[in-house]
Amino acid sequence: MKPETLAAPVTGRPPVEWGSDAIAELLNRLGLPYLSMVPGSSCRGLQDSVVNYLGNTAPQIVTCLHEEHSVAIAHGYAKVTGRPMAVGIHSNVGLMHASMAIYNAYCDRVPMLLVGATGPLDAAERRPWIDWVHTSADQGALVRHYVKWDDQPGSVTAALEAILRGTVLTGTEPAAPVYVCLDSAIQESPVDGTLAVPDPARYPVPTPAAPDATSVDTVVQMLRAARRPLLLIGRGSRTQHAWDQRVALAERLGASVLTDIRTTASFPTDHPNHPAVIGGGRMTSSGVALIRDSDLVVGLNWTDLGGTLSTVFGSGPRPPVIACRNEGPLLNGWTKDHFGVVPSDIELTASPDALVTALLAALPEDGVPNTGLRPAAPRDETRPAVDGDTILMADLARELREAATDRPITYTALPLGWRGEDAHFTGPLDYLGRDGGGGLGSGPGIAVGAALALDGTGRLPVAVLGDGDYLMGSSALWSAAHHRLPLLVVVANNRAFHNDVVHQERVALSRHRPPENKNVGQSLQDPDPDLAAIARGHGLTAHGPVVDPGELGVVLAKALRQAEAGETVLVDVRVDPYGYAGA
Structure with a gap:
C-alpha cells in the first residue's frame, strides 16, 4: 500500500x-x-x-x-x-x-x-x-x-x-x-x-472455547457408529493449518463434506470427500441428496443449520445431528441471525476448529470403518444453448479461470448468479464468502480491504460484483486507486436488479398476473450507467462494456496483467441472466 x-x-x-x-x-x-x-x-x-x-x-x-x-x-x-x-x-x-x-x-x-x-x-x-x-x-x-x-x-x-x-x-x-x-x-x-498507556501484552485475547472431554467422547462414538457421516462445514479459521485439519478429519472418517458459497472457502470443493456441488443461492439437488442420504450430520458453524435440515427433511424423520457453534454471546433478540432452533442430539458450545483438533487427537490414525462415501456428483459445466451471441455467467467464470492460469487469486466476492458448478476452491484464501448481512453496496469496500490485506503476499484479489452492488459502492474503489492497491474488479452487468426481477416474476405468476411486467422498477437501462467511466473517474484503469464472448478472455487476461503490475482495474462485462442462480 x-x-x-x-x-x-x-x-x-x-x-x-x-x-x-x-x-x-x-x-x-x-x-x-x-x-x-x-x-x-x-x-x-x-x-x-x-x-x-x-x-x-x-x-x-x-x-x-x-x-x-x-x-x-x-x-x-x-x-x-x-x-x-x-x-x-x-x-x-x-x-x-x-x-x-x-x-x-x-x-x-x-x-x-x-x-x-x-x-x-x-x-x-x-x-x-x-x-x-x-x-x-x-x-x-x-x-x-x-x-x-x-x-x-x-x-x-x-x-x-x-x-x-x-x-x-x-x-x-x-x-x-x-x-x-x-x-x-x-x-x-x-x-x-504521569499518564500510563497500558501494555497490551498483559491483556491477551482469550483462547477459543474448546469442547469438554466427555462431549468429544460422545461425538467420537457417534462417528464410529455412523456409516454415512456428513460434515456441514461453515465458518472457520482461514489458516492453512485449520484447512488441512478439516481435510484430515474428513479423510480419516471417510466422511462426505458439504460447504456453502455464502461463507468463506473452508474445504477443497473438488476433493473426493466433497461430492456435491456447493450451494449457490439455494441448496443444490446434489446437496439435498447428500444430506438426505446421510446417517449422521455434523454441523461445524454451519449458517442456518435448522433451515437447511427443514429444507431437506421437512417435518419428516431426520438422522442424528451434532451441532458445534459458539454463537450464544452475540444473541440479543433484535437481529434474527440466530436462525431457527436446531433439534440436535448433542450441541457443543465450542470453536469448530477446536472440535476438529480434538477429534483428530481422539480418532485412530487408520480411520474408522465408514463405507458410505458417495461418489462425486458430476459437474454440469456445459454451456447452455441460448439465442444470440451473448455472455453467460458460466462463460465469465470459465474465462476468468483460464485467464488466471496458475496465478494464485482470491475471489473477494461472487455475485448471486454465480453457479455452484463454477466454484473451484483449493485453499482457504481462494474465496472470502459473502458479506454476512446481505446489504447491497458492500462488495467494492470489502474488495479494497481484502486487497489491503493481500498486498505484497503474491495473491491477486479479484472481485466479481453485480452491477447493483457496484453502483451503490463504486466510490470505495477510489481508496484502492489512491493507495495504489493491486485489484481486479469484474462487474457481471445484467443491467437490472435481477434477483428482484426473479422475485417479481414469481409473485406475478403465483397471483396469475402478467409476468411480462417483472422489469418495471428493476431495470438499470435507459440510460445505461457507464460503469467503466465511473471507474475511470475514480482513478482506475477500466475496460468495457464487453459484449462479445470472443473478446472476453483477451480483455480479462489483459486486466489481470495490469492488476498484477499494481493497478486497480475494472472490467464491465454484459452478462445474460439466463440460468440465474440467485437467492
Whole structure:
C-alpha cells in the first residue's frame, strides 16, 4: 500500500501531550496496522495524533469517501487475516452512514475496532450549531443491537481502558465489531507525563472455547457408529493449518463434506470427500441428496443449520445431528441471525476448529470403518444453448479461470448468479464468502480491504460484483486507486436488479398476473450507467462494456496483467441472466 506523503515528516516519537496522543500510542501498541476513515471534526484530535505523533504509521490512515466503505474495508481485511483493523467514524452522522456495513460485519462474525467520536458532552464546550447537531446523549444506541460491545468513556484513562477492552473482545470468538465513542474534548485535552498507556501484552485475547472431554467422547462414538457421516462445514479459521485439519478429519472418517458459497472457502470443493456441488443461492439437488442420504450430520458453524435440515427433511424423520457453534454471546433478540432452533442430539458450545483438533487427537490414525462415501456428483459445466451471441455467467467464470492460469487469486466476492458448478476452491484464501448481512453496496469496500490485506503476499484479489452492488459502492474503489492497491474488479452487468426481477416474476405468476411486467422498477437501462467511466473517474484503469464472448478472455487476461503490475482495474462485462442462480 502506498502511504500518503507527509509534507513535514515526523522524525522520532514526540512526547505524549494530548489525550489523542495517548490513544494513538495504544493503537500502535495493539498492532493495529490501518485506520480507515472519512475525516471529520469530531476525530480531528485523533487524526492529528496518528499523523503528527505516529507519523502515519501503525496505524496508517486509509482515506475513504464514505463511512460505509471505511467499515467495509476493515471487513474485507478481517476476512483475509482474521484480525481487526481500526475504523474512525465521525460523530453521529458518520455512524448513521456506517450502520449498514457494521451490520454486515456483525452478521459475518468478523473483528474490528470502531473508534467513534462525538462533539463535547460538556455543553459549555460546544461550538455554535455544528457541535450541537453532532452530539448525541447515547451514540452507541444507534448500533448497539449489532455490535458485540460499546462504550463512551468519560476521561483519557477510561478511553485507553475501553479501547484495550474492545480490542480484546472483538478478537475473542465469536468475533464481531466493537464501538468506542470518544468525546472530542477528551481527545483534545492536555495530559502530563504521569499518564500510563497500558501494555497490551498483559491483556491477551482469550483462547477459543474448546469442547469438554466427555462431549468429544460422545461425538467420537457417534462417528464410529455412523456409516454415512456428513460434515456441514461453515465458518472457520482461514489458516492453512485449520484447512488441512478439516481435510484430515474428513479423510480419516471417510466422511462426505458439504460447504456453502455464502461463507468463506473452508474445504477443497473438488476433493473426493466433497461430492456435491456447493450451494449457490439455494441448496443444490446434489446437496439435498447428500444430506438426505446421510446417517449422521455434523454441523461445524454451519449458517442456518435448522433451515437447511427443514429444507431437506421437512417435518419428516431426520438422522442424528451434532451441532458445534459458539454463537450464544452475540444473541440479543433484535437481529434474527440466530436462525431457527436446531433439534440436535448433542450441541457443543465450542470453536469448530477446536472440535476438529480434538477429534483428530481422539480418532485412530487408520480411520474408522465408514463405507458410505458417495461418489462425486458430476459437474454440469456445459454451456447452455441460448439465442444470440451473448455472455453467460458460466462463460465469465470459465474465462476468468483460464485467464488466471496458475496465478494464485482470491475471489473477494461472487455475485448471486454465480453457479455452484463454477466454484473451484483449493485453499482457504481462494474465496472470502459473502458479506454476512446481505446489504447491497458492500462488495467494492470489502474488495479494497481484502486487497489491503493481500498486498505484497503474491495473491491477486479479484472481485466479481453485480452491477447493483457496484453502483451503490463504486466510490470505495477510489481508496484502492489512491493507495495504489493491486485489484481486479469484474462487474457481471445484467443491467437490472435481477434477483428482484426473479422475485417479481414469481409473485406475478403465483397471483396469475402478467409476468411480462417483472422489469418495471428493476431495470438499470435507459440510460445505461457507464460503469467503466465511473471507474475511470475514480482513478482506475477500466475496460468495457464487453459484449462479445470472443473478446472476453483477451480483455480479462489483459486486466489481470495490469492488476498484477499494481493497478486497480475494472472490467464491465454484459452478462445474460439466463440460468440465474440467485437467492
